[in-house]
Amino acid sequence: MTDFFDRAQEMEMRQRDEALARQAAASRPLGASLTHCDDCGEEIPALRREKVPGCTRCVDCQTAAEKALRR
Known part of the structure; x- marks a missing residue:
């Protein structure tokens, strides 16, 4: 059972990170490059x-x- 919950938690973390990255990209001015x-x-x-x-x-x-x- 632990493996199932570990995988579910990893998937949730990955989805959260991707959603945060999409939100950060959407808030940047179009065509603006990052410095880092x-x-x-x-x-x-x-x-x-x-x-x-x-x-x-x-x-x-x-x-x-x-x-x-x-x-």
């Missing part, structure tokens, strides 16, 4: 923010996210 990566917290270089309006991840985290989507 949503995933790792490192600063996003100014050139990337300029060339990719609305970016929310550094290059490394964006690459990792895209690879995860392909799986």
Whole structure:
């Protein structure tokens, strides 16, 4: 039984985190880039923010996210 509840709690936490991320993204001005990566917290270089309006991840985290989507 513990495994079932652990999985349910993990799923609830993941859904809550995703909902909070969606809300944060919706409250940002359209096309505004973040200064720091949503995933790792490192600063996003100014050139990337300029060339990719609305970016929310550094290059490394964006690459990792895209690879995860392909799986």
